[in-house]
Every structure is written in C-alpha cells, then in structure tokens.
Amino acid sequence: MVATNSRQLVLIGTLGQLPVQFSFDSTSFTFRDSSKTSPDVHVPLSHVLSVDVSGSVVDAHVLVRNRGHLDVVNISGNFQEDDSEASSAAKDWVQGVMTAAYSGVKECRRLLVVVNPHGGRGKAISIFNHEVEPILKAARCRYKAVYTEYGGHAEEIASQISLDDYDAVVTVSGDGTVHELINGFAQHREPMKAFRMPIAPIPAGSGNAASLNLLGVEDGANVTAATLNAIKGRPMAVDVLSILQSGKRSFSFLSQCVGLMADIDLGTEHLRWMGSSRFTYGFLRGVLTRKAYQFSISVKTVMSEKEKMAEALQEYNSSAPHYDVPPVEEGDATALPPLQYVDKQDGWTTFEGPILHMYAGKGPFVSSDLMQFPVAMPNDGVVDIVIQGMISRVDMLKSYDGAETGALYWQDKAQYFKASAYRLRPLQEDGNLSIDGERLPFKEYYAEVHRGLATMLSMSGRYPVDFTLERPPGSA
Numbered sequence: 448m449v450a451t452n453s454r455q456l457v458l459i460g461t462l463g464q465l466p467v468q469f470s471f472d473s474t475s476f477t478f479r480d481s482s483k484t485s486p487d488v489h490v491p492l493s494h495v496l497s498v499d500v501s502g503s504v505v506d507a508h509v510l511v512r513n514r515g516h517l518d519v520v521n522i523s524g525n526f527q528e529d530d531s532e533a534s535s536a537a538k539d540w541v542q543g544v545m546t547a548a549y550s551g552v553k554e555c556r557r558l559l560v561v562v563n564p565h566g567g568r569g570k571a572i573s574i575f576n577h578e579v580e581p582i583l584k585a586a587r588c589r590y591k592a593v594y595t596e597y598g599g600h601a602e603e604i605a606s607q608i609s610l611d612d613y614d615a616v617v618t619v620s621g622d623g624t625v626h627e628l629i630n631g632f633a634q635h636r637e638p639m640k641a642f643r644m645p646i647a648p649i650p651a652g653s654g655n656a657a658s659l660n661l662l663g664v665e666d667g668a669n670v671t672a673a674t675l676n677a678i679k680g681r682p683m684a685v686d687v688l689s690i691l692q693s694g695k696r697s698f699s700f701l702s703q704c705v706g707l708m709a710d711i712d713l714g715t716e717h718l719r720w721m722g723s724s725r726f727t728y729g730f731l732r733g734v735l736t737r738k739a740y741q742f743s744i745s746v747k748t749v750m751s752e753k754e755k756m757a758e759a760l761q762e763y764n765s766s767a768p769h770y771d772v773p774p775v776e777e778g779d780a781t782a783l784p785p786l787q788y789v790d791k792q793d794g795w796t797t798f799e800g801p802i803l804h805m806y807a808g809k810g811p812f813v814s815s816d817l818m819q820f821p822v823a824m825p826n827d828g829v830v831d832i833v834i835q836g837m838i839s840r841v842d843m844l845k846s847y848d849g850a851e852t853g854a855l856y857w858q859d860k861a862q863y864f865k866a867s868a869y870r871l872r873p874l875q876e877d878g879n880l881s882i883d884g885e886r887l888p889f890k891e892y893y894a895e896v897h898r899g900l901a902t903m904l905s906m907s908g909r910y911p912v913d914f915t916l917e918r919p920p921g922s923a
C-alpha cells in the first residue's frame with residue numbers, strides 16, 4: 448500500500464485483483480482502477496456510507512447512481528498486514544474520509560424505525576428487509592425496528608418514546624404514520640422536546656407526500672435516497688398546524704381538505720390495492736359528478752398575490768439551507784404552544800359560495816401526481832390555502848394536465864392564500880374532511896400554524912421542488 452497523502456490511498460483492491468486507488472476531496476470520493484482499464488468512479492461524499500479498516504483490509508460502502516437508481520456498492524482493498532506504517536496511515540485516511548463524509552452529522556445514528564405492514568400495498572416489511580436494512584447496516588447505524596400492529600400504534604410509540612435513546616425516528620410507511628408520530632409527540636410528557644425528535648419518512652404507503660417534499664421529484668419515491676436521508680439528513684424545523692374541532696386538539700403536518708379532493712382521498716380507501724392510481728380513479732369520478740360544496744371559510748391572510756408568493760419562494764430557495772431548529776426553552780418542554788388567533792376577530796376574510804374544494808397544506812406535493820402548493824415552504828410560519836371555485840368538466844380534465852408540476856397554481860378560479868390561521872364551517876350535511884389523509888368528522892374546525900414546531904431530516908434544508916415561477920401567457 449502507498450499512502451501518498453492523507454486524502455489518497457493506493458491499495459491492491461478486490462476489483463478483479465487490480466490495483467485500486469481510493470481518494471477523496473472536499474466534495475467526492477473516487478475509486479480508480481490504477482491500471483486505467485476502467486473509468487474512474489466518483490461518488491459524492493454524501494453517498495459514502497462507511498469506510499472501515501480492519502486488519503489489512505480497507506472496506507468502503509458507497510451509494511452509486513446507476514441509471515437513476517441508487518445502489519449500495521462495496522469495494523475493498525488490502526495491504527501487507529505486517530506493514531505497521533501502512534496500517535496507521537490507512538487508519539488516518541479512513542478517519543479523514545469519514546469526517547468529510549459525515550460533515551455536520553453524527554456517524555452511526557441511533558434510529559427507531561417504525562414499519563407499517565398495512566400501509567400502501569402492504570410491502571413495507573419487504574421494503575424494510577431488502578432495501579432499507581442493508582443500507583442502515585452498511586452505514587453502521589444502530590436501529591430498532593418496530594412493526595405497527597394496529598391503527599394508532601405509531602402514535603402510542605411516539606407518545607412514550609425515550610428521547611435520549613434515538614437520534615431520529617424513521618417511518619417505512621405512508622404519510623398516515625408520520626401524522627401519527629406528530630400526534631404522539633404532542634401527547635409526550637415533554638411535547639416540545641419530543642417535537643425536536645427528527646422524523647425521516649421512507650416511502651412505503653399509498654400517499655408518500657412527506658418524502659416527495661423532502662427529497663424532490665427525482666428521489667421522492669426512492670427508498671434508497673430516503674434511507675440516505677435518515678442516515679445523513681440534517682434536522683430542519685417544519686411548521687405544524689393545530690386542528691381544533693369540538694374542543695379536541697390534534698395536529699396536522701401535511702394537509703387538510705374538504706370537497707372534491709377529500710372525496711378523492713377518503714372516498715377511495717377501499718381501493719388501496721391500486722396504490723396511488725386510486726387517486727386518479729377518484730379524480731375521474733369527481734369530474735363526472737362535478738359536485739358543488741358549500742362552506743364558510745374564514746382566513747387570517749398573510750399573502751394572496753400569486754406573483755409575490757412565487758417571488759418569496761424564489762428568494763427562500765436561493766438563500767442558504769434552512770437548518771435553524773429553534774431550541775426548546777427551559778421550562779417550556781411540558782406545554783403545547785398556545786393558540787394565538789382562536790379568539791381574535793381582526794384581519795379575517797370570509798369566503799362563502801359553491802366551490803369544488805378547499806385544500807390547505809404545508810408542502811408542495813400532496814400526492815405524487817398533485818403539486819397543490821408549489822410555493823409552500825417548510826418553515827415560513829404560514830399554511831397555503833387553495834379555494835377552488837367551480838369550473839367546467841372540460842377545465843377540470845385540462846387541469847389534470849400539469850397538476851404534478853404545479854400548473855394549477857396560476858388557474859384564475861383557484862384562489863391561493865398564505866395564512867397564519869383559518870376556520871372552516873360546512874354549510875351542508877354530508878362530506879369528507881381529510882387531515883393528512885386521515886378522516887375527521889365533517890364538522891367545523893379551526894386551524895393555526897405553529898412555526899417550526901416539528902422536525903424532519905433533510906438533505907437540502909428546503910423542499911427541493913422545481914416550480915415554473917412565471918405566470919403562463921393566457922392565464923388571468
């Protein structure tokens with residue numbers, strides 16, 4: 448072995464018994480076949496899971512992108528066992544790579560993995576065993592896996608979690624389990640501390656908007672990328688809403704909706720076997736019925752001009768990653784945050800009249816084929832609200848085109864607000880109310896945003912979601 452400097456190591460590797468040269472710099476890890484018969488492989492340092500030296504063997508586990516998919520690759524090389532100088536140089540080199548690869552994050556995280564065997568198409572256990580676990584092992588994470596046994600189990604787990612035992616809670620599920628964790632943290636004896644426990648969702652449900660928002664379109668449905676986020680993502684504060692209904696308070700991290708979109712979500716639960724296609728089916732059924740809903744919606748508006756909101760997003764996304772997680776104040780840990788606007792009358796605007804739906808949410812995507820809130824940000828302290836007025840069946844079908852890229856944003860019959868709170872009262876008997884995809888009674892409720900209350904792991908410190916900010920020609 449020749450250690451030419453602390454960043455480069457030349458070993459006899461196991462890749463066809465050819466000499467392999469490992470090196471790293473501030474951004475990437477490179478392995479090179481020294482005989483130059485195959486091309487160099489560069490791996491971003493963020494994709495280095497572990498590098499180990501044991502005896503005379505140096506062993507690297509890295510993620511390599513292969514036709515868009517991330518695969519775990521294991522490469523090793525060995526040197527003369529009796530060469531103590533080489534052994535010590537190798538140890539220093541390995542330490543150097545690991546420090547660079549885990550810059551700003553702890554190595555060997557302690558993770559609680561909550562797997563919902565029932566979510567989506569029922570594949571979560573297999574996804575955990577075959578895709579997630581090998582990566583956690585390669586990254587030398589210490590983890591405990593729990594399989595949820597009934598609805599509400601994840602909430603119980605979160606309400607009793609020993610906060611000092613884990614660095615993050617990972618879900619192998621859909622958004623419903625993340626919703627349960629958030630509500631469980633709210634019931635913890637130290638809720639404010641519990642909310643600082645980061646959540647890392649791995650997509651295995653039928654609604655996986657949380658991972659889509661955190662990881663972006665390319666990686667949002669990718670189990671490996673989501674597992675990497677659990678290992679290397681940094682805590683990012685995310686806003687959460689209190690939902691107050693009939694005196695009972697619960698929490699929502701993703702969305703609330705009534706009307707067509709709630710019918711699509713909750714009215715297709717029996718079709719879970721279809722995966723996310725059930726939402727497409729629900730939409731087409733909604734076009735046929737084109738049902739008008741009547742609500743009274745009062746909004747404590749902060750912003751409502753679409754251009755300005757699009758500009759605000761651009762500014763947010765071009766600034767440094769937003770990793771500032773507010774500390775838990777002394778003496779604050781046992782009380783939930785107060786509701787600031789529930790009894791206040793000033794600055795509210797009320798809307799009534801027939802609408803297709805009201806959708807409110809905290810992240811760009813609400814499902815893989817709907818970017819309902821393209822200008823949503825994780826921690827701007829407001830909820831995005833869309834009140835979708837009645838449009839023709841033809842326009843409904845047209846609106847389906849481009850829904851996954853946020854095209855609906857510019858539609859003139861879609862009023863869009865950013866608000867710190869809102870109140871919704873149904874003016875009709877029957878309907879669906881969906882909170883993060885879970886059913887709540889179809890009754891009046893009050894919603895208020897708590898800035899940065901909960902925590903999620905993120906690789907980018909924002910929602911890395913592309914949205915065309917320009918108003919398209921022809922839209923009002």
Ligand SMILES: Nc1ncnc2c1ncn2[C@@H]1O[C@H](COP(=O)(O)OP(=O)(O)OP(=O)(O)O)[C@@H](O)[C@H]1O
Nearest residue numbers: 566567595596597598620621622623624652653654
């Ligand atoms: N063992 C279980 N049996 C039945 N239900 C369960 C079990 N474990 C969890 N659940 C429930 O499954 C629901 C779906 O959770 P999950 O987050 O995995 O998926 P989802 O994508 O949000 O929804 P779904 O796949 O149901 O459409 C949650 O509301 C949870 O309470």
